[in-house]
Amino acid sequence: MTLQDLGYNESLETYKIENGLDAFEVGRISLEHKERYVIKTPDAEFDAELIGNIKFTAKSRYDFPAVGDWVAFIEYDKGKALIHNVLPRHSILERQAVGKSGQVQIIATNINYALIVQAVDRDFNLNRLERYLAICNASKVEPIIILSKIDLITKAELKERLNQINDRLKNVKIIPVSSLPNGYTDLENFIEKGKTYCLLGSSGVGKSTLLNGLSGKELMKTSHISTSVNKGRHTTTHRELIVLKSGGILIDNPGMREIGVTDISGGLETTFDIILEYAKQCKFKDCSHEHEIGCAVQEALKNGDIDTASFFNFKKIKREKDHFESDTLERKKKDKNLGKLIKNVQKQRRNTKY
Known part of the structure; x- marks a missing residue:
């Protein structure tokens, strides 16, 4: 090596x-x-x-x-x-730190591809996929959707899942996988030596099973599938960089229940480019895309040119982005005021004669 x-x-x-x-x-x-x-x-x-x-x-x-x-x-x-x-990073994959207002959590750095793993059974959620795409696009990391557990559904059901993704999320590569023999062949063929891949996904979607399949040995313990929720119990507890037998570099991550966006400069524009293209045609520059006269976005929604669920997801993520930016500015202001206070105290102490 x-x-x-x-x-x-x-x-x-x-x-x-x-x-x-x-x-x-x-x-x-x-x-x-x-x-x-x-x-x-x-x-x-x-x-x-x-x-x-x-x-x-x-x-x-x-x-x-x-x-x-x-x-x-x-x-x-x-x-x-x-x-x-x-040393300098060429990419930083991040999200809002859970429970910490205005702060970020770095998921991993120097990533070439993000493997967004989502099970095709009960975990399947297009809104969550869009969130992952937003943080990937903001980080200039190419997203790849990995549909796991395809052996649990029929071919017709898999086709329906693929159609749902392609109808709503444009120009994103999708690789279906399963734990059956040769179930990872397409993904293995995609992975390149010396490139870094980061696993993203909720708990129990099969990330540890996938990692074991790619590595050819049991690097991560996996739990039995829960009969109550029909998915594996989460076993990964930390982030770890692993070199695969193929020469690719894989970073495993604990399951993420919350995918809070940060300021994601460029992330929204890339992920929801269709909505924002219509927004440029609105009569008013500050259009909220709710009830204004001459709103091109609302017109596109009526005509079916914009997916309704995607639009409401966009609105929700944008509110979170704006709230994060506001919290960040407030934290910087407080830190600046605290810094001034400390300097004044230090100055007073130096000027005090004993």
């Missing part, structure tokens, strides 16, 4: 040289847990932590490593390392 097999490229090497990092080793973050990390290299794995300078100068979550990042490090003891630098 080489660094290139892990996704290393010329631009990262150029950055390393231009920033005087020749004395450091480079590796990729394969695990992360509360500022403790595992770095993977072609020859070894290292338990790692950050140098103090990164911790104390960090301004946001983006300044800390995440699974998928390339880092420059030094081994200070056998199997132990200190991270000195996080």
Whole structure:
């Protein structure tokens, strides 16, 4: 295995040289847990932590490593390392941090393709697929829809699922898979050596089973299917970067119940491009697309040119985006005021004569 097999490229090497990092080793973050990390290299794995300078100068979550990042490090003891630098990312897959207003959670970095796994049985949900597409499009990560558990339905039912997706979501590649023999052949043929793929999906859709099938061995434990809800119990508890037998790099993720969008610049425009194209034709620039006279979007809805369910999903996601942006501005304002307060206190202390 080489660094290139892990996704290393010329631009990262150029950055390393231009920033005087020749004395450091480079590796990729394969695990992360509360500022403790595992770095993977072609020859070894290292338990790692950050140098103090990164911790104390960090301004946001983006300044800390995440699974998928390339880092420059030094081994200070056998199997132990200190991270000195996080190399530039070409993509960041993120969502709203659950329960933390205005904050982001980085799902993974340096991703080429997002494999959006959705079971064809009770988990099938077009609104959720659109949400995943929005965060992928915002991150400039190409989405691929993986329809799992197709052995649980008939060919006619599978065709209906495919038609539903194609009618509503345009120009997205779909790969059906099953746990039956040769059920992953199409997906295996798609995966390229040195490219990074990130698994996304709800709990119990078959991500761990899929990972085991692609790797050729049981890397993740899987649970029996629950007879009450007809889906597997979720077993993945952490994000992990794994090199497959095919040479592809796969990042597994815990199931996500909530897919809160961030500011997703460009994500909405790409995912709901049809709606926004009609919006340009509205009579008023600030049209809410509800009851205004001359609303091209409402006219398109009446004519069936815009899918009604997709429109309401768009409205909901846009409200979340606007709310997130508002919360983020409020947090920045509070942080700025707190910074001023601390500086004033420090200044008063310096001027106080004892």
